[in-house]
Every structure is written in structure tokens, then in C-alpha cells.
Amino acid sequence: MFVLMMYGAMIAAPLWAVAVVVKLVSVVLPGRRPDWARDLLLWSAGMTAAAAVIAYTIGLGSVQWDASEAESGAGSSPAAPCRSLPPATLDGLTGHEPSYFPLGFDCLLDGGRVVAADGPYSLLNFLTVAFALAAVVSLLAVGALDEYRARAETKAGRAADPRGAPWSMGQP
Structure with a gap:
């Protein structure tokens, strides 16, 4: 099951990369909307979350592939990822x-x-965590940007309408 998902993730990875490049080009070109920064942050959060899922799915498929290869067929022992161990250590391999x-x-x-064992597992773990953290930071940045804009609009509203200020006591 995970191996099939891994193949889907391996197909999705280049499509993800193309989408990122197209979005970056669209940000660089003139004619952006005024709220492009917030939209870019939201889009980045979604794409980094997708990248985390892709990296983890590729890792799941790799682990299942190696486990399946180690449990069936001629030449399955020792497991392929364990074959890189030194010969003295390899002699003591039990599973x-x-x-x-x-x-x-x-x-x-x-x-x-x-x-x-040797394998891409530590790299895929690192990529999964890094992309997931980037998604969270992007979402926090969207929240901070929204809060900043709301406070700026409130402050601009008070400065433009002196009757709304608490010290005017409603007098014109």
C-alpha cells in the first residue's frame, strides 16, 4: 500500500516543483493584486504542507519496500539496507x-x-519536519499579518474620526 502511495508521491513531486516555479514567476511579474503578500503566504503554507506529505509518503514507501524485499525471495537475507554494515557486524545480524x-x-x-541501516530515512525525516515547520511558520505569519493590518486600520480609523476618540466626549 505505502509503495503505491510512494509512486504517486514521486509523480506529484515534479508537479509540485513546477507549481512552485510558476507561482514564483507570477510573483515577480508586474500586475499583482494589492493583497498578494497574504495570498502568497497562504499558498506557501499549503505547498510546504504538501511537500511534507510528499516527503513522508516517499519515506513510508521506501521503508515498506525495504521490509518487503527483506522478507521474501532468494537473496533477501540480510536485508538490503543492512548489507552495508562491516563484515564483522554483519555476521552477528539476527533480523x-x-x-x-x-x-x-x-x-x-x-x-x-x-x-x-543505510538509507534515505534521516534525510526524509529532516525534510518532512522542515517542510511541516515552514507550513506552520507561514500560517503564523498570515495571522500576524492579519493582526497587523487590523490594528493599522483601527488606528487609521481613530485618526480620521476625532469624534470617535475617547477624549472628545462626543463633542464636535
């Missing part, structure tokens, strides 16, 4: 353990030791 959160693939050794 493997896939991890879906966080992404990883561990090689189990004699005596209960666990060694992290």
Missing part, C-alpha cells in the same frame, strides 16, 4: 525492524544491539 514513525530501518544484532 531487522522497520520503523514508520520516525522513518527508519534498524538492523538487529546479537545481544540485543540495534544499528540504524
Whole structure:
């Protein structure tokens, strides 16, 4: 299941990149709307959240692929990600353990030791967290921008209408 989702994410990744480039070009070109900054922040939050989902989905598929390869067929032992261990360590290999959160693939050794296997898992974990944090920061920036604009409009409204000021006591 995750492997199929990984293929979809691998197809979505270049489409995501094209969408980002098109949006960046549209921001650079003249003729933007006055509220383009807020829209860009909202769009960026959505796209970075999508990037986090894509990166994590690719990682899920990679972990499941490696686990499936290690459990069936000739030449499945030791698991492909564990084959890069030094020969002395490889002799003590007793099994493997896939991890879906966080992404990883561990090689189990004699005596209960666990060694992290080679693979793109740490990079995909980092990308997932980085994109998710960027999405949250973008949403917080939208909120801060909205708050700033609301306060500026309130302040401009008071300055333009002196009767609304508390010290005028309603007198013209």
C-alpha cells in the first residue's frame, strides 16, 4: 500500500516543483493584486504542507519496500539496507525492524544491539519536519499579518474620526 502511495508521491513531486516555479514567476511579474503578500503566504503554507506529505509518503514507501524485499525471495537475507554494515557486524545480524514513525530501518544484532541501516530515512525525516515547520511558520505569519493590518486600520480609523476618540466626549 505505502509503495503505491510512494509512486504517486514521486509523480506529484515534479508537479509540485513546477507549481512552485510558476507561482514564483507570477510573483515577480508586474500586475499583482494589492493583497498578494497574504495570498502568497497562504499558498506557501499549503505547498510546504504538501511537500511534507510528499516527503513522508516517499519515506513510508521506501521503508515498506525495504521490509518487503527483506522478507521474501532468494537473496533477501540480510536485508538490503543492512548489507552495508562491516563484515564483522554483519555476521552477528539476527533480523531487522522497520520503523514508520520516525522513518527508519534498524538492523538487529546479537545481544540485543540495534544499528540504524543505510538509507534515505534521516534525510526524509529532516525534510518532512522542515517542510511541516515552514507550513506552520507561514500560517503564523498570515495571522500576524492579519493582526497587523487590523490594528493599522483601527488606528487609521481613530485618526480620521476625532469624534470617535475617547477624549472628545462626543463633542464636535
